[in-house]
Amino acid sequence: MIVKKTTEERDPEWHPPGFPPSDDVRCLAPRCHTKGEPVVRSMTLLSELFPPDIQTAEEFTDPKGAFLFPEEEAYIGNAVDSRCREFTTARLCARRALTALRHPAVPLVPGVQGAPIWPASIAGSITHCAGYRAAAVAWRAMPCPWG
Numbered sequence: 001m002i003v004k005k006t007t008e009e010r011d012p013e014w015h016p017p018g019f020p021p022s023d024d025v026r027c028l029a030p031r032c033h034t035k036g037e038p039v040v041r042s043m044t045l046l047s048e049l050f051p052p053d054i055q056t057a058e059e060f061t062d063p064k065g066a067f068l069f070p071e072e073e074a075y076i077g078n079a080v081d082s083r084c085r086e087f088t089t090a091r092l093c094a095r096r097a098l099t100a101l102r103h104p105a106v107p108l109v110p111g112v113q114g115a116p117i118w119p120a121s122i123a124g125s126i127t128h129c130a131g132y133r134a135a136a137v138a139w140r141a142m143p144c145p146w147g
Contacts, residue, residue, distance in 0.1 A: 046134055053142045057096035058134035059089050066092040069107035090128040091116075094135035098122070101137055 046056035062085040068076070076087045094116065095105040101122075108116040108126070118124045124137040 046136055050136060054136055054138040055097040055100040056134065056136045057093040057100070058132065059093055060131055062086070062089045062133075063092070071107040071109050075109055086128040086133060089133040090126045090135065093133050094124065094126055094137065097124070097135045097137040101139065103137075 066088045126135045
């Protein structure tokens with residue numbers, strides 16, 4: 001993964017614009033709730049295309065240790081190995097982007113047309129092809145350039 005790093009501070013009282021504070025919207029990394037602690041934001045190829053309110057993650061390989069939720073495994077269970085790897089890594093990217101947005105990781109099961117079903121408060125997109133997997137996510141309350 002190509003990474004450029006920038007540092008920002010996160011306020012422990014932060015919550016997504018248009019949404020009240022809630023236990024359902026929390027950062028999975030404990031350090032981000034410590035006031036004054038620096039948080040490293042990874043810059044991906046996609047992040048160069050979107051404003052900072054849209055979080056992205058990408059992979060050029062299928063890393064070991066990527067996991068699926070049981071609901072996702074049930075969907076992809078009978079697919080060939082290459083399809084399982086791209087599906088798993090694409091969801092890894094989506095979870096990384098959700099975490100960067102301070103949303104908990106959730107199962108992203110495909111809907112009727114194959115697109116992931118995102119949480120109601122999230123707009124997102126996943127892409128995968130030979131040698132590249134990526135995801136971009138934003139709060140629905142924010143203007144989204146991909147519609």
